[in-house]
Amino acid sequence: MASIAVFVGDLNPRDDHYYQDGDIISAYNKRRIENKHVSEICHPWNFGFNSDGNRPDTTLAKWVCDRTYRSRFERVSQHEVRKIDLVTGKEVGIFGHLRKNPAERTIYVQQYITLGKKILVNGEWLPFAGHKIFGPEGSEFWYGGKISPDRAKLDVLWPEIELVTGKMRADHQLYPHSEKEKKHFLILPVDEMSDSELMSLKAPELGNPVSSERLGKPDEYHVVKKRSKKIDRNSLDRMTQHTKNKITDRSIPMDFRVFDSWARADIVITK
Amino acid sequence: MATEIETVGTSSRDYADQELAEADLNNTTYPSAGTDVVHDLYNDSDFDDNVSYDFSATNVDSVTVKAADGEGHNGTAGTGVRNAGTNNSTIVNFEASAVNADDRITYGNGIEIDQTGQGASFVLNGDHNNNNRLVIVGLIIHSNGNNSSNCRGFSSRGVVRYKNCLGYDFLSGGSSAPAIIFESRSSSRVEEFFNCTADNATANSGSGDAYCFEHGDHANKRLSNCLAGIADGSSSGDHEAFEANTSSDIDYCLSDDATADGGNSLVNKPIENQVISVTVDSEDYRLKTGADAIDAGEDLSGSGVSDDAVGTSRPQGSAYDIGFFEFISAASVLRDHGVEWGARRGVLRGVG
Numbered sequence: 001m002a003s004i005a006v007f008v009g010d011l012n013p014r015d016d017h018y019y020q021d022g023d024i025i026s027a028y029n030k031r032r033i034e035n036k037h038v039s040e041i042c043h044p045w046n047f048g049f050n051s052d053g054n055r056p057d058t059t060l061a062k063w064v065c066d067r068t069y070r071s072r073f074e075r076v077s078q079h080e081v082r083k084i085d086l087v088t089g090k091e092v093g094i095f096g097h098l099r100k101n102p103a104e105r106t107i108y109v110q111q112y113i114t115l116g117k118k119i120l121v122n123g124e125w126l127p128f129a130g131h132k133i134f135g136p137e138g139s140e141f142w143y144g145g146k147i148s149p150d151r152a153k154l155d156v157l158w159p160e161i162e163l164v165t166g167k168m169r170a171d172h173q174l175y176p177h178s179e180k181e182k183k184h185f186l187i188l189p190v191d192e193m194s195d196s197e198l199m200s201l202k203a204p205e206l207g208n209p210v211s212s213e214r215l216g217k218p219d220e221y222h223v224v225k226k227r228s229k230k231i232d233r234n235s236l237d238r239m240t241q242h243t244k245n246k247i248t249d250r251s252i253p254m255d256f257r258v259f260d261s262w263a264r265a266d267i268v269i270t271k
Numbered sequence: 272m273a274t275e276i277e278t279v280g281t282s283s284r285d286y287a288d289q290e291l292a293e294a295d296l297n298n299t300t301y302p303s304a305g306t307d308v309v310h311d312l313y314n315d316s317d318f319d320d321n322v323s324y325d326f327s328a329t330n331v332d333s334v335t336v337k338a339a340d341g342e343g344h345n346g347t348a349g350t351g352v353r354n355a356g357t358n359n360s361t362i363v364n365f366e367a368s369a370v371n372a373d374d375r376i377t378y379g380n381g382i383e384i385d386q387t388g389q390g391a392s393f394v395l396n397g398d399h400n401n402n403n404r405l406v407i408v409g410l411i412i413h414s415n416g417n418n419s420s421n422c423r424g425f426s427s428r429g430v431v432r433y434k435n436c437l438g439y440d441f442l443s444g445g446s447s448a449p450a451i452i453f454e455s456r457s458s459s460r461v462e463e464f465f466n467c468t469a470d471n472a473t474a475n476s477g478s479g480d481a482y483c484f485e486h487g488d489h490a491n492k493r494l495s496n497c498l499a500g501i502a503d504g505s506s507s508g509d510h511e512a513f514e515a516n517t518s519s520d521i522d523y524c525l526s527d528d529a530t531a532d533g534g535n536s537l538v539n540k541p542i543e544n545q546v547i548s549v550t551v552d553s554e555d556y557r558l559k560t561g562a563d564a565i566d567a568g569e570d571l572s573g574s575g576v577s578d579d580a581v582g583t584s585r586p587q588g589s590a591y592d593i594g595f596f597e598f599i600s601a602a603s604v605l606r607d608h609g610v611e612w613g614a615r616r617g618v619l620r621g622v623g
Contacts, residue, residue, distance in 0.1 A: 005291055009298065017325060017366075019297040026290040032319060032357075040281055040316035070387070071552035083550070095550075097543075107548035112555050115547065119345040120583045120599055130314070130341075130350045144348070144552025145414070147388045148319065148355045176282035181291050184298070199358050202290065204323065213428065213458045214487060218421070220428065220456075223323070223366055223398070226297075250301070 001173050001257055002029050002193055004201060006186040006231055008247055008254070022230035024268070025185065027201040028175040029193045034154050037172040038064070041161060044132060052137040053117065053127065060164045062134055064157060070145035075138070081109050086143075113140050174257055182253035186233060189261040201229050201264075205271065231267045272332060275302045278339065280313030289320040289336075289354075296331055306331050311339035312382060318354040323364040324376050335377045337409075343381015344411060346437075346557045346581050346596050352382050356389035356415070364396045365405050365429070375403055379410030379436065381581075386415035390422060390443075397427025402460070404430040409580040409595075413554070416442035416450060416473075423449070424469075428456040434465040434571075435580040435595045437556055438483075439500075447477030450504065455487035462486070463493045465576045466568070466585075468556050468594040469512075470500030470527075470542055470549060480508035483526075492519035496568035496576075498594035499526045500542030500549065523569040525593045537563055537593075545594070557596040564593035 009021040019025065042064040050056045066072070072084040080096040083104065095101035097108045119128035135141045149157060158169040177187060205228035209219035234244055238259060246252050278284040279292050286292035292310055295301065302308055308331045324334060344351035354362055362384050365376060384394055394412050397405050407425060416422040422443035425433055438452035452469040455462050469483035483499035486492045499512035512526035522533030529538045545562040547555035558564055568591035578584045579597040587597050
């Protein structure tokens with residue numbers, strides 16, 4: 001369910017450098033919401049380690065990485081790695097610091113893997129539990145070039161997520177706001193929006209271009225208002241006066257996603 | 272001075288959205304006047320936010336945005352708190368105010384901004400045109416450009432100090448657009464670049480320039496202990512690791528080409544001989560054994576640099592290293608620490 005998070009302030013307008021009551025702070029469409037959930041569910045840190053201290057190669061994390069990164073690197077020897085282009089599925093080459101590939105830059109494979117699993121703490125190398133190396137020792141592999149899933153990719157990912165984890169896509173259609181966010185902001189369901197519409201909702205208002213101090217640099221655009229779009233929370237329909245009075249109480253969650261969505265065209269105001 | 276720590280991650284934290292966490296600073300009653308606010312970011316999931324911090328943010332005395340303890344990167348991408356670009360727009364913006372207070376905003380420490388597939392004109396934009404010094408520390412920005420757009424990484428028109436930052440893989444390919452990893456857009460304000468690393472700025476269109484460090488060539492610019500790799504491309508513009516210099520204070524730097532200025536700088540030192548990996552999508556810009564950058568820097572403790580991007584104190588050898596990462600011999604990695612995990616990430620997560 002698409003939604004917006006609205007600033008709740010006092011009704012006396014302040015300087016435009018500040019957020020004002022009703023400003024749309026952020027917006028969430030289906031892609032953004034589902035990506036947040038997928039990223040959390042499939043986080044490699046959730047899947048533990050194998051006996052070599054690497055990420056297990058049989059997990060959902062690995063399956064998702066294969067579909068959301070543009071490159072996979074597979075160790076083929078002590079000093080060499082095979083690079084796979086995951087977009088085309090083709091091998092780019094086998095190389096390292098001893099065997100160079102004219103299309104690729106240098107990697108010291110032994111150091112990359114060894115130190116990739118380490119972190120310096122107070123001048124000492126210690127195992128690093130946040131590392132990204134998968135597989136058995138000697139045949140390690142890892143990923144690079146992560147691309148945030150678009151809607152089509154999310155359609156590919158969710159069936160596997162549901163199968164492996166039992167977490168259903170239909171149960172992950174709300175942005176996972178914290179309790180504090182629900183209390184401090186007004187969360188309103190709205191009709192679905194495109195990515196460009198989402199950006200427009202939370203954009204600041206920029207002033208006229210000003211020449212840069214430095215010759216040849218692009219013109220500068222100063223923010224004249226923190227947000228260009230707002231809603232008038234006191235004119236929202238389907239809310240009782242009692243509810244409207246409670247909105248400013250920062251101890252009470254104001255999450256209206258149990259209601260039907262409002263149409264953005266009906267409630268969004270350009271300031 | 273009271274310190275308020277707010278956690279940012281997903282629903283179990285104080286905030287799930289950095290934009291809401293920042294907006295809450297604007298409230299007239301919260302936090303209390305005179306507070307120092309810390310936003311501790313957790314690697315619960317990827318962030319995809321576009322945040323704008325205003326120096327005049329209500330009552331607070333300062334704002335520090337960093338990865339929470341144990342949640343930050345280890346110097347490489349994909350290992351800690353990550354903000355993924357999704358909309359070809361600026362990821363972090365800093366705005367102006369009338370309040371003069373140095374170091375009121377500190378941003379970075381352990382945070383990665385990953386622009387893979389995206390092309391923001393300014394990934395990090397210091398839009399403050401006053402004399403508040405912004406501090407950017409321990410931040411990684413990479414993979415911006417998508418071959419079609421303007422392409423700037425760390426870019427500011429205000430007073431700023433960059434320290435222990437890393438930027439790489441900036442590719443521009445449209446309308447003579449430049450590819451600039453560290454950029455100065457001011458001629459009148461002090462900008463400092465300390466122990467930063469930049470590599471692979473590529474401009475492929477028209478007269479577009481490619482720079483690892485475009486410092487503005489002015490006496491109020493200082494670059495020290497910076498490591499610059501490749502600046503290249505098929506454009507007819509300038510391709511320089513360090514912008515040609517007549518006035519900036521540059522020394523103790525290292526460049527892949529001949530552009531690192533200063534009597535103590537090192538030039539024509541290939542970056543592939545300095546760091547562990549420059550392979551695209553598998554980069555590791557931590558110094559390798561035998562790097563020329565080791566112990567080749569100057570003491571910057573008087574300028575607020577006493578450690579590196581992952582908190583290792585400097586110097587470890589006879590002098591500061593050049594670049595964002597202080598080298599320590601890897602000999603000790605062969606020690607078996609059993610289940611003693613690094614303190615930066617003390618929790619071993621089980622199967623989800």
